[in-house]
Structure formats: C-alpha cells, structure tokens
Amino acid sequence: MIERLKANFIKIVDYWKSRTKKQKTISISLFLFLFLLIGGFTYFSTRTTMVPLYSNLKPDEAGQIKQTLDSQGTKSLLTDGGQTIEVPEQDVNALKVQLAANGIPKSGSIDYSFFSQNASFGMTDNQFNVLKLDAMQTELSNLIEQIDGVSQAKVMINMPDKGVFVNDQTQQASASIVLTLKPGVDLDQKQINSLYHLVSKSVPNLPTDNIVIMNQNFEYYDLNNSDNSVSNEFTQQMNARHEIERDIQRQVQSMLGTMMGYDKVVASVTADIDFTQEKQDENIVTPVDQKNMKGIAVSAQKITETFTGNGSAAAGGVPTSGSSTDTTTSSYVSGGNNSNGNYEKIQDTVNYDVNKIHRQIVESPYKIRDLGIQVMVEPPNPKDPQSLPASRVNDIKNILSTIVSTSIDKSEGTNLSNSAVQSKIAVSVEPFNGKLTTSTSTSSGIPWWIYAVGGGLLLIIGLLVFFLLRSRRKTNLEDYDLEQVVDRETFNIPDINIEQETETTMRKKQLERMAKEKPDEFAKLLRTWISEE
Numbered sequence: 001m002i003e004r005l006k007a008n009f010i011k012i013v014d015y016w017k018s019r020t021k022k023q024k025t026i027s028i029s030l031f032l033f034l035f036l037l038i039g040g041f042t043y044f045s046t047r048t049t050m051v052p053l054y055s056n057l058k059p060d061e062a063g064q065i066k067q068t069l070d071s072q073g074t075k076s077l078l079t080d081g082g083q084t085i086e087v088p089e090q091d092v093n094a095l096k097v098q099l100a101a102n103g104i105p106k107s108g109s110i111d112y113s114f115f116s117q118n119a120s121f122g123m124t125d126n127q128f129n130v131l132k133l134d135a136m137q138t139e140l141s142n143l144i145e146q147i148d149g150v151s152q153a154k155v156m157i158n159m160p161d162k163g164v165f166v167n168d169q170t171q172q173a174s175a176s177i178v179l180t181l182k183p184g185v186d187l188d189q190k191q192i193n194s195l196y197h198l199v200s201k202s203v204p205n206l207p208t209d210n211i212v213i214m215n216q217n218f219e220y221y222d223l224n225n226s227d228n229s230v231s232n233e234f235t236q237q238m239n240a241r242h243e244i245e246r247d248i249q250r251q252v253q254s255m256l257g258t259m260m261g262y263d264k265v266v267a268s269v270t271a272d273i274d275f276t277q278e279k280q281d282e283n284i285v286t287p288v289d290q291k292n293m294k295g296i297a298v299s300a301q302k303i304t305e306t307f308t309g310n311g312s313a314a315a316g317g318v319p320t321s322g323s324s325t326d327t328t329t330s331s332y333v334s335g336g337n338n339s340n341g342n343y344e345k346i347q348d349t350v351n352y353d354v355n356k357i358h359r360q361i362v363e364s365p366y367k368i369r370d371l372g373i374q375v376m377v378e379p380p381n382p383k384d385p386q387s388l389p390a391s392r393v394n395d396i397k398n399i400l401s402t403i404v405s406t407s408i409d410k411s412e413g414t415n416l417s418n419s420a421v422q423s424k425i426a427v428s429v430e431p432f433n434g435k436l437t438t439s440t441s442t443s444s445g446i447p448w449w450i451y452a453v454g455g456g457l458l459l460i461i462g463l464l465v466f467f468l469l470r471s472r473r474k475t476n477l478e479d480y481d482l483e484q485v486v487d488r489e490t491f492n493i494p495d496i497n498i499e500q501e502t503e504t505t506m507r508k509k510q511l512e513r514m515a516k517e518k519p520d521e522f523a524k525l526l527r528t529w530i531s532e533e
Contacts (some may be wrong), residue, residue: 011234025441038457041453068099096143136203137155137156140157140202156175156176158175177212179215179216191223218266240273244273245269249270266377271371275366281358288354300351301344305347367411371407373403375428376428376432388429401423404416
C-alpha cells in the first residue's frame with residue numbers, strides 16, 4: 001500500500017514537473033479562485049443576519065423581552081442604547097406573532113427602518129409614504145399568515161395625514177383585515193386578542209377600537225379586553241346575545257359549508273334571549289307514606305285508668321279526644337247519684353314525623369325564547385338558480401328546523417308546531433354578486449440570491465472544467481504533432497541493414513513459401529530438378 005502511494009506521488013510530481021510555467025500558474029490560480037469562491041458561499045449562506053425586532057422600548061420591557069428570548073434559546077442583541085432588540089432574520093416573523101400573543105410589548109413598535117435604507121435616491125415624500133404603507137400591509141399579512149389555521153390575510157391600513165401646524169390634533173389610524181381560514185378552523189379568543197395587539201403595535205397611533213377583523217364568511221372577531229371590563233348590565237347582555245348568535249351561526253355555516261361549499265353559503269342568526277334570573281325559596285312538607293298519607297311513628301304512649309265506687313264517689317268526668325298527632329282511646333261509665341258505679345279510661349298516644357324539604361332554587365338566565373335563521377345559498381351554476389334541486393333545499397330546511405326546535409327553551413312546557421318552526425326559517429337561493437375573491441400566492445423558503453450564487457458557482461465550475469480540458473487537449477495535440485514529426489524524420493533515414501531485393505532472393509522466398517504451404521508440389525519440383533541434372 002505504501003509503495004503504491006509512493007508510486008502515485010512520484011507520478012504526480014513527474015506530471016507537475018512536466019508542465020510548463022504557464023500551465024502551473026493557471027492551475028494554481030484556478031485552485032485559489034475556486035477555494036475562495038466556495039469559502040465565500042459557505043460564509044454568506046451560514047451567516048446569521050440580525051434584524052430589528054422591536055424599537056423604542058422601555059428598559060424594563062427590553063429586559064423582559066431579552067429574558068424571554070434567552071429562556072427560549074433564541075439569539076438576540078440589544079442595540080441603540082438598549083432600546084432596540086435584534087434577532088436572526090429567519091426568526092423575526094415567528095417571534096413577533098409569539099410575543100404579541102403574550103401581550104409583549106406594552107410600548108414600542110415594530111421597526112421598519114430597513115425599508116428606508118433601501119429607498120432609491122430622489123424619491124418624493126408621497127412615493128415614499130405609499131411604498132412604506134404597502135410594505136407595512138405586506139409585512140402584516142405575512143405575520144398574520146404565520147398563525148396556525150390562517151391560509152391568507154389581506155390587510156388595509158388607513159394612515160391619516162400629518163397636520164401642518166404644531167397645535168393640530170393628531171388623528172388616529174384605522175385598519176381592516178380579512179382572514180381566509182382553512183376549512184374547519186376557528187380562532188380562539190387568545191388568538192383574536194393577539195391579532196388586535198399585533199396590528200395595534202405595528203401601525204403608529206392605531207388603537208384597538210379602530211381595528212376590524214373578519215373572515216371570508218363575513219364573521220367579525222371582537223376584542224375581549226379583560227383589563228377594561230364593562231360593568232354595564234346592558235352591554236353584558238348584548239355580548240351574551242351576540243355570542244349565542246355567533247355560535248349558532250358558526251354551527252350552521254360549518255354544516256352547510258361542508259355540504260355546499262364554504263363560499264356557497266352565508267348564514268345569519270337572530271335570537272331573543274331571556275335574561276331573567278329567578279330565585280325561589282321553598283319549604284315543603286310531605287308524608288313519608290304517599291299512599292296512606294302517613295308519616296313515620298317516632299314515639300308511642302298508652303295510659304289505662306280504672307275506678308270502682310258507690311254513693312257520692314260515683315264515677316264521672318268529661319271524655320277527651322286526641323290531637324292530630326295523638327291517638328287517644330277513652331272508656332267512660334257513669335251511674336246514678338246514690339248507686340254504685342265504675343269507669344275505665346284507656347289513652348293511646350302516637351307521634352308521627354313527616355318529610356320537611358327546604359329548597360333554594362336559582363334559575364339560570366340566558367334562555368332562548370325565540371330564534372330565527374336566515375340562509376342564502378348560491379346554486380352550483382350561479383347563472384341558473386334551477387341548478388340547485390328542490391330536494392337539497394328541503395334538506396337545508398330540515399337541518400335548520402332541527403336546530404331551531406332544539407335551541408328554543410321548553411321549560412314552560414310549550415312545544416312548537418311544525419308550521420311555527422318553519423316560520424322561523426328563511427332559505428334563499430340566489431347568485432352571490434359581491435363575493436370576495438382571494439388570490440393564492442406561493443413563496444419559496446430559500447432566498448433567491450442563494451439560487452443566483454449557486455447558478456454562478458456552477459457556471460464558473462463549468463468554465464474551469466472547459467478550459468482545463470481545452471488546455472489538456474491542446475497539450476496532447478502538441479505531443480502528438482511532435483511524435484509525428486519524429487516518426488517522419490526517422491522514416492526518411494535509410495537503414496543499412498535492409499537486405500537488397502534481387503531475383504535470387506525473390507526465388508528463394510517463393511520456394512520457402514511453397515515448401516511451407518504446398519510441400520507435395522515442392523517435393524515434385526525438387527525431384528524434377530534432380531532428374532534433369
């Protein structure tokens with residue numbers, strides 16, 4: 001093995017020594033250039049680019065965000081005197097959404113200073129404001145699409161014009177967002193609150209009251225701010241009513257959307273809610289034995305008295321009777337004034353106990369007294385309303401009838417008739433002229449410059465291989481021409497050892513060939529020559 005390596009090394013050294021100075025210079029230059037190119041590509045592809053996450057932060061919030069990022073193992077850097085936090089570029093979008101869901105930060109705003117650095121020279125203020133607004137809308141759309149369940153987001157921001165004078169009152173911005181959710185996905189309240197917080201902190205001077213968020217089914221998402229709870233009873237009741245209507249509407253939308261298509265159905269629900277809350281205090285006494293209407297005997301007493309006498313000691317007295325809880329049996333015997341007499345008294349007393357029930361009943365409010373469902377369905381062929389069969393419309397009405405009959409409160413014992421339920425349902429089959437159209441866009445996870453660098457690298461490698469093969473081919477051609485020249489010169493030199501061709505030598509060769517190929521004829525020829533001699 002060692003000898004083979006030494007032999008190969010010697011061959012490489014000999015080959016290198018056999019090259020010209022020009023070839024050695026080209027080979028070394030190509031090797032250094034290729035090494036530097038690969039090293040630069042590796043450095044730029046693996047380098048961590050830090051971009052601003054939040055700016056204009058308070059010291060306490062900067063420390064809180066820094067501590068949160070460090071606990072997650074995310075690389076971060078404090079700049080601008082501790083007011084700006086920079087993170088890796090590939091993590092900035094996910095971190096903005098994640099921190100916004102936790103209500104961080106309370107102050108500050110998302111930094112868009114990198115946009116101003118890329119603005120071209122000579123751009124007017126109006127052009128810059130339009131591009132900046134478009135960049136903010138695009139950036140917000142990308143951030144919102146990072147939320148699980150959101151396939152697409154359209155953001156429209158209205159920025160007020162700045163006042164000319166110093167004492168002009170600063171106007172507030174507004175934002176409208178339309179979300180395209182994946183089928184079967186519904187945002188919870190925490191995600192909705194994080195959306196409001198993210199949008200509010202992304203746009204300067206934008207309060208949450210000026211933000212409107214809805215999905216592709218025209219369902220609005222409201223902010224549930226627990227820090228500023230409203231004690232107004234009317235507001236609470238209206239929020240409860242809207243919540244009940246929204247739940248039933250989502251149920252109808254999801255069910256019919258699965259059957260007809262999510263862009264083919266629009267549902268609306270109106271409910272009449274009973275907010276009366278009753279408290280009852282009952283004291284009920286019932287017998288233990290419901291059949292005989294008797295209680296349980298808890299105690300019993302029996303008294304028996306007898307008397308015998310005559311004359312003035314004659315028997316007498318007043319008979320007695322038991323109470324509702326006593327049972328008394330008396331026997332009374334009386335005689336004349338001067339005659340003999342006797343009496344006997346027997347008293348039986350039994351005490352009964354009954355069931356005593358004390359109830360405190362608090363009836364729950366929010367009872368649905370009445371419910372109405374309105375549904376608009378687009379036929380499969382929007383231009384032909386008859387393309388939706390009547391049987392499908394009847395199926396939709398039956399589904400809505402079941403929802404209405406099971407949702408209305410029946411505590412008073414009233415059962416709705418079929419005609420009453422049908423009167424609370426409305427199904428309309430019409431084409432949707434104002435349907436919201438969304439366009440899907442696909443984005444590659446690898447930056448375009450990586451493809452450009454890779455393509456350039458492949459092109460350079462191809463050129464290097466081409467020139468190397470061309471140089472080797474040229475060298476081979478030179479060696480081949482040299483060998484041909486040497487061969488031609490050698491061929492022209494006369495050789496003194498070459499035997500001169502004569503008639504005798506030619507006959508000799510013919511005889512040798514005949515002796516080898518035709519020995520019989522050669523033998524006959526010899527016998528003929530011998531006989532002639």
